[in-house]
Amino acid sequence: MTTASAPRTLYRKLWDSHVIELVPGSEGEGEEVRAALIHVDRHLLHECSTHQSFEALRDNGRKVHRRETHLAVPDHAVSTARDRLNVAQEDDSAAAQVARLAANVAEFDIPYVPLDDARQGIVHVMGPELGFTLPGITLACGDSHTSTHGAFGALAFGIGASDCETVLATNAIVQSRAKTVKVELTGTLRPHVTSKDVALALIGRYGAGFATGCAVEFTGEAVRAMAMAARMTLCNMAIEAGARIGLVAPDEVTIDYLRGRPLAPGAELFEQAAAYWRTLPSDAGAEYDRVVSLDLDALAPQITWGTNPQDAAPVDGTVPPAPQDAEAARQHAKALAYMGLEAGQPVTDIAVDVVFIGSCTNGRIEDLRAAAAVAKGRKVASGVRALVVPGSMAVREQAEAEGLDAIFMTAGFDWRMAGCSMCVAMNEDRLKEGERCASTSNRNFEGRQGRGGRTHLMSPAMAAAAAVTGHIADVRTLEELGA
Amino acid sequence: MKPFERLTSPVLHLPENRIDTDIIYPARFLLIMQREGLGDYFCRDRRVDPEGNAIPNPIDEAKARGAGILIAGREFGCGSSREQAVWTIADFGITCVIAESFGEIFQANCLRNGVLPIVLDPETIANLLDFAQSGQISVDLVARTITAGNTVIDFAISDNARERLLNGWDETGMIQSRWGSSIADFEKGQRAQQPWLYEPLAL
Numbered sequence: 001m002t003t004a005s006a007p008r009t010l011y012r013k014l015w016d017s018h019v020i021e022l023v024p025g026s027e028g029e030g031e032e033v034r035a036a037l038i039h040v041d042r043h044l045l046h047e048c049s050t051h052q053s054f055e056a057l058r059d060n061g062r063k064v065h066r067r068e069t070h071l072a073v074p075d076h077a078v079s080t081a082r083d084r085l086n087v088a089q090e091d092d093s094a095a096a097q098v099a100r101l102a103a104n105v106a107e108f109d110i111p112y113v114p115l116d117d118a119r120q121g122i123v124h125v126m127g128p129e130l131g132f133t134l135p136g137i138t139l140a141c142g143d144s145h146t147s148t149h150g151a152f153g154a155l156a157f158g159i160g161a162s163d164c165e166t167v168l169a170t171n172a173i174v175q176s177r178a179k180t181v182k183v184e185l186t187g188t189l190r191p192h193v194t195s196k197d198v199a200l201a202l203i204g205r206y207g208a209g210f211a212t213g214c215a216v217e218f219t220g221e222a223v224r225a226m227a228m229a230a231r232m233t234l235c236n237m238a239i240e241a242g243a244r245i246g247l248v249a250p251d252e253v254t255i256d257y258l259r260g261r262p263l264a265p266g267a268e269l270f271e272q273a274a275a276y277w278r279t280l281p282s283d284a285g286a287e288y289d290r291v292v293s294l295d296l297d298a299l300a301p302q303i304t305w306g307t308n309p310q311d312a313a314p315v316d317g318t319v320p321p322a323p324q325d326a327e328a329a330r331q332h333a334k335a336l337a338y339m340g341l342e343a344g345q346p347v348t349d350i351a352v353d354v355v356f357i358g359s360c361t362n363g364r365i366e367d368l369r370a371a372a373a374v375a376k377g378r379k380v381a382s383g384v385r386a387l388v389v390p391g392s393m394a395v396r397e398q399a400e401a402e403g404l405d406a407i408f409m410t411a412g413f414d415w416r417m418a419g420c421s422m423c424v425a426m427n428e429d430r431l432k433e434g435e436r437c438a439s440t441s442n443r444n445f446e447g448r449q450g451r452g453g454r455t456h457l458m459s460p461a462m463a464a465a466a467a468v469t470g471h472i473a474d475v476r477t478l479e480e481l482g483a
Numbered sequence: 484m485k486p487f488e489r490l491t492s493p494v495l496h497l498p499e500n501r502i503d504t505d506i507i508y509p510a511r512f513l514l515i516m517q518r519e520g521l522g523d524y525f526c527r528d529r530r531v532d533p534e535g536n537a538i539p540n541p542i543d544e545a546k547a548r549g550a551g552i553l554i555a556g557r558e559f560g561c562g563s564s565r566e567q568a569v570w571t572i573a574d575f576g577i578t579c580v581i582a583e584s585f586g587e588i589f590q591a592n593c594l595r596n597g598v599l600p601i602v603l604d605p606e607t608i609a610n611l612l613d614f615a616q617s618g619q620i621s622v623d624l625v626a627r628t629i630t631a632g633n634t635v636i637d638f639a640i641s642d643n644a645r646e647r648l649l650n651g652w653d654e655t656g657m658i659q660s661r662w663g664s665s666i667a668d669f670e671k672g673q674r675a676q677q678p679w680l681y682e683p684l685a686l
């Protein structure tokens with residue numbers, strides 16, 4: 001065991017402070033016991049991964065252990081149409097799922113933000129906005145991108161429906177202590193280059209499995225300079241590197257963000273909490289299992305060309321040639337066939353049919369501002385369908401207060417209500433077979449945005465640039481392109 | 484949960500890396516709320532075209548019929564947390580998945596559903612497949628061995644995971660009975676130190 005005085009990482013501090021009991025006999029154990037029953041302080045629920053959890057509670061006659069640690073909201077399958085409260089969804093099973101969630105939370109008395117509430121949004125956007133997400137806590141949700149909340153210095157991880165039932169009934173879960181990876185970001189981001197580009201470049205360089213099962217902490221001056229939205233984008237994408245957890249140490253940016261949020265600690269307790277949060281950053285000399293780095297000075301905006309987030313290329317690059325390794329070459333050929341691309345093609349030659357700006361990766365106000373700055377005074381290219389889906393209704397309201405909605409609509413973008421939308425294509429927003437999309441979401445897997453759909457991941461400004469030019473375009477040279 | 488002890492069965496081999504949860508169980512089927520019959524949607528978009536015609540694929544080949552063991556490459560089950568990815572596999576009849584590595588949440592979900600995830604290196608998997616050509620292999624969780632023809636391979640699995648699968652425990656019930664009072668004690672201490680986590684949720 002590490003002694004109390006040894007320098008500890010942020011992850012280790014969060015872990016240690018949530019161990020209820022050690023559980024011997026787990027994966028990767030050396031002399032020390034790595035598995036434990038850990039306490040889950042907070043739990044977010046959405047409509048599509050929890051009905052079986054509630055069913056299991058009911059079947060076993062179990063109660064919810066502490067109601068005020070949970071918060072539920074519909075987001076994945078909901079319509080993003082402007083008249084969604086009055087017009088039935090095309091697929092009534094989506095509405096049935098939302099209705100089931102509403103019934104379940106009523107039966108078990110779980111705090112709930114319904115679809116017609118001004119606070120509704122994607123769990124990973126709404127939780128932080130309300131101050132439900134706090135530094136120093138453990139937070140679970142039946143969704144892999146729960147890693148997003150690690151941007152606050154919280155131990156946040158995705159779980160399956162069975163684990164959700166366990167969390168509802170016990171506020172605890174058995175987990176192994178993860179290995180740690182420190183990501184050192186050096187240098188400064190250039191104009192138009194964002195934390196989305198950092199995430200894609202990191203996964204491109206080190207591979208989509210480089211952090212499998214690990215807790216990844218993002219460090220460096222560049223991270224300190226990022227707003228919470230940019231930090232959330234980084235931690236959101238950590239799961240695409242295989243990580244269980246993404247982390248950024250809490251600092252004054254974090255604390256300022258949380259002050260005054262409705263569910264954050266109230267006046268007196270807030271300062272007490274903040275004092276605790278300031279003790280959380282990794283100690284000097286704390287050891288990580290692995291350290292990787294990325295220099296931001298020369299980083300260009302990134303896009304993905306394949307069906308795996310590690311298939312990243314700089315926007316001024318080309319679709320790469322087949323790799324030497326036979327197995328990798330096979331995967332490369334398969335990805336290009338699915339994507340309808342050829343090796344050596346300049347990335348900016350790729351024409352798009354659809355542009356999607358939104359998701360828990362890039363659906364925050366900062367993201368919409370960046371996209372609007374590009375869209376302003378320009379027009380969506382003919383034949384391109386472009387939609388902007390705010391991450392939450394609060395983001396939408398803020399955007400409207402700033403006039404971003406008018407910019408988007410004048411440019412020809414569809415201005416939608418909040419939800420996951422075309423990130424997961426569980427509602428009506430989906431690609432048709434063969435359609436190609438510039439998307440600010442997080443996964444370019446086969447069929448992710450609709451069966452046979454082709455996804456190119458990128459930042460909001462880059463997606464907006466693709467919308468106004470009709471092809472993947474370097475947002476840094478938009479003026480030269482005459483768009 | 485059904486306990487897992489031993490299994491002898493044909494093998495379904497999917498020679499591919501990163502078979503993600505969107506391939507295993509396409510997101511649009513997440514709208515289905517019952518758990519029974521999800522096996523129909525296993526790798527659906529690889530097996531049935533949009534017009535409903537069958538696409539030739541390894542899953543529906545005769546030699547994989549009745550397979551209870553699935554062998555794949557790296558990062559099997561990476562991607563989303565959807566437990567349907569395990570339910571569909573289990574409903575299809577597979578209760579053991581052998582891969583070079585797994586998506587982390589998928590692996591955890593396996594243990595909650597009586598599905599045994601085994602990690603082996605690529606060479607061992609290649610050998611296993613050679614021996615399995617002729618038909619069946621046997622997996623024994625009690626002895627932690629895999630038998631293919633005359634060859635016996637040991638595999639590693641933590642005591643904790645093994646115990647859970649062998650007993651088919653209901654994890655929630657186990658946590659409640661074994662650690663209920665520890666959880667109460669922990670929360671007492673946490674409430675004293677971090678009282679803000681115990682304020683009523685003023686939604």
Ligand code: SF4
Pocket residue numbers: 076122123124143145359360361419420423424441442
């Ligand atoms: S926006 Fe996409 S990644 Fe985020 S929670 Fe929704 S479906 Fe998951």
